[in-house]
Each structure stands twice: as C-alpha cells, then as structure tokens.
Amino acid sequence: MVKLSRIVFIALLSLSFSTCSLFAPQTVWIDVRTPEEYQQDHIADTPNLPHTVIATQIADLGLSKSTPIKLFCRSGVRAGLALAELESLGYTNVENVGGIADARERLAE
Numbered sequence: 001m002v003k004l005s006r007i008v009f010i011a012l013l014s015l016s017f018s019t020c021s022l023f024a025p026q027t028v029w030i031d032v033r034t035p036e037e038y039q040q041d042h043i044a045d046t047p048n049l050p051h052t053v054i055a056t057q058i059a060d061l062g063l064s065k066s067t068p069i070k071l072f073c074r075s076g077v078r079a080g081l082a083l084a085e086l087e088s089l090g091y092t093n094v095e096n097v098g099g100i101a102d103a104r105e106r107l108a109e
Contacts, residue, residue, distance in 0.1 A: 025063075025064065025066065025067045025068060026067075026068075027067075027068040027069070027070055028047075028061065028063060028067055028068070028069050028070070029043065029046045029069075029070045029072070029103060029107070030046060030047055030048075030049050030054070030069060030070070030071050030072075030082075031043065031046045031047070031048045031049075031072060031073070031100070031103075032048075032049060032050055032051040032054060032071055032072070032073045032078050032079055032081075032082040033048070033050065033073045033074055033078065033100070034050055035048060035050065037074065041100070042100075043100065043103060043104060043107065046103075047061065049061075049082075050078075051073065051078040051079070051081045051082040051085070054082045054085055054086065055085045055086075055088075055089060058086060058089065058091075063091075065089075065090045065091050065092055066091075066092050066093050067091075067093060068093045068095075069086065069091060069093060069094045069095070070095050070097050070103065070106070071083055071086075071094065071095065071096050071097065072096075072097050072098060072099060072100055072102060072103035073099060073100070074099050074100060075098070075099045076096055076097075076098035076099055076102070079096040079097065079098065080096050082096075083095070083096045
C-alpha cells in the first residue's frame with residue numbers, strides 16, 4: 001500500500017512539473033501610446049491602453065495581478081508612468097520595455 005502511494009505521488013509530482021508551463025500565465029504586451037500613434041503604427045495583437053487611462057481600463061483585460069505585463073510607448077517615458085500606475089493598483093509583474101522598437105526587438109528574440 002505504501003509503495004503504491006509513493007508511486008502515485010511521484011507520478012502526480014512529475015505530471016505537475018511537466019504541465020506547469022501549460023498553466024503559466026501568458027505575457028501581455030500593452031502599447032500605452034495615444035490612439036493616434038497606435039493607429040499609425042502598432043504591433044499586432046497588442047492592446048492599446050494609453051498611459052492616461054490604463055488605471056481605469058486595465059481591468060477590462062481580465063488579467064490577474066501577477067500576470068506578466070510588458071509596457072511600451074515611443075521612448076519608454078509613458079511606459080514608466082503606466083508601470084507606476086499598475087504597481088499602485090497591485091500588479092506585481094510589470095516591466096517597462098522602452099519604446100516600440102525595443103518591444104519589437106524583444107518579441108523577435
């Protein structure tokens with residue numbers, strides 16, 4: 001009985017490690033530039049939440065507070081402002097990646 005329990009435990013443990021990446025939250029990239037800038041040029045599949053409204057609209061994305069979030073704008077300044085807003089709301093895994101060119105580079109890696 002003990003031997004069977006140990007085998008089941010080991011099987012469940014290995015299963016949890018092998019499926020861990022299946023449950024890892026996906027990184028969300030957010031463009032915090034103005035809608036006009038976004039319309040002129042943007043990265044496909046990135047939502048546009050301008051830094052001036054990110055605090056009131058982030059909940060619309062339905063993210064957990066620990067979801068990895070990467071912010072970018074034109075140069076990184078507004079992404080820094082948005083990062084401070086999100087951290088004040090309790091988001092714990094937010095990064096300012098700089099400008100849109102920096103974001104494109106990081107996504108290409």
